[in-house]
Amino acid sequence: MLALVELRNVSIQLGRVQALRQVNLTLRANEIVTVVGESGCGKSTLGRAVLGLLKPSAGQVFYHGHDLFAPGFRMSDELRLSVQVVHQDSYASLNPVRRVGQQLAAPLKRHKLPGSVPQILEQVGLTPAEYFAAKLPFQLSGGQRQRVSLARAALLKPKLIVADEPVSGVDATLRLAILDLMRRLNQEGIAFLYITHDLATARYLGRGGRMLVMYLGQVIETGPVEMLLDNPLHPYLQALLAALPPLDPRRAREARPLPLRSLDMPDPTQPPGGCSFHPRCPYARPRCSQEMPPLREVQGQQVACHFAGEL
Numbered sequence: 525m526l527a528l529v530e531l532r533n534v535s536i537q538l539g540r541v542q543a544l545r546q547v548n549l550t551l552r553a554n555e556i557v558t559v560v561g562e563s564g565c566g567k568s569t570l571g572r573a574v575l576g577l578l579k580p581s582a583g584q585v586f587y588h589g590h591d592l593f594a595p596g597f598r599m600s601d602e603l604r605l606s607v608q609v610v611h612q613d614s615y616a617s618l619n620p621v622r623r624v625g626q627q628l629a630a631p632l633k634r635h636k637l638p639g640s641v642p643q644i645l646e647q648v649g650l651t652p653a654e655y656f657a658a659k660l661p662f663q664l665s666g667g668q669r670q671r672v673s674l675a676r677a678a679l680l681k682p683k684l685i686v687a688d689e690p691v692s693g694v695d696a697t698l699r700l701a702i703l704d705l706m707r708r709l710n711q712e713g714i715a716f717l718y719i720t721h722d723l724a725t726a727r728y729l730g731r732g733g734r735m736l737v738m739y740l741g742q743v744i745e746t747g748p749v750e751m752l753l754d755n756p757l758h759p760y761l762q763a764l765l766a767a768l769p770p771l772d773p774r775r776a777r778e779a780r781p782l783p784l785r786s787l788d789m790p791d792p793t794q795p796p797g798g799c800s801f802h803p804r805c806p807y808a809r810p811r812c813s814q815e816m817p818p819l820r821e822v823q824g825q826q827v828a829c830h831f832a833g834e835l
């Protein structure tokens with residue numbers, strides 16, 4: 525099956541920072557791919573690369589087999605509309621002075637799409653639809669605004685939605701409802717690239733799909749979500765998981781964060797040589813500062829660590 529979007533060995537330079545380094549990613553119809561990592565690891569840059577907003581300094585971005593940045597290539601409306609985005613800040617992504625109904629009706633009219641505003645609002649659980657259609661964005665809660673953002677992205681009938689931290693600004697009690705809505709849209713045929721720093725929501729929304737773990741612009745571990753979260757092989761993912769508080773508060777004393785050698789992310793303008801995680805890695809050996817570990821298959825996952833599987 526032809527991939528919806530494919531990144532082949534993509535590197536992206538933003539000023540002095542190499543924000544992405546030789547990233548490969550294939551997104552196929554109907555799947556959910558989750559990207560996790562700390563802030564500054566390159567996951568939002570990856571999202572923008574998938575949206576075709578950043579020209580790679582090396583490598584290629586393909587939409588349905590078309591090289592986006594090939595000389596002379598012009599993207600059709602159909603291709604452009606096939607990939608949509610939902611941002612973390614739903615307030616900033618909606619027009620503050622236009623009513624919800626107007627904001628949804630405009631793209632329907634512009635692109636001559638089927639469907640009506642009440643129908644779309646009902647689809648995302650904003651009922652009664654007339655009530656929400658008449659609201660201005662500031663009159664809605666964060667969760668309701670994020671539903672409007674998802675509705676606006678979904679009405680364009682995209683094949684893929686890039687969702688960049690869509691529940692970070694939403695009350696914890698409403699997060700599950702938004703994630704369930706995304707899951708339902710996925711079952712209706714929309715693939716998702718879900719970008720998050722939160723491993724709990726990664727497990728919830730991404731279950732059954734693939735996950736990429738990023739560090740300093742590189743993919744350092746990738747594979748099925750459950751496999752990575754239940755059996756992390758890279759010391760970085762092991763550290764992220766060890767730092768999570770246990771679900772059962774009675775087991776709080778058992779939580780033992782991995783003893784990282786440093787809590788600080790290195791300067792991204794001067795990433796360390798060899799394995800970029802070596803200044804923080806509790807298992808670093810001399811080889812780690814000299815040789816960059818390539819992604820290689822270990823126990824059914826792809827891991828960039830010289831000693832994965834032995835640690």
Ligand code: SF4
Pocket residue numbers: 758759760799800801802803805806807808809812817828829830831832
């Ligand atoms: S290659 Fe070395 S420094 Fe890097 S994660 Fe593996 S053990 Fe740690």
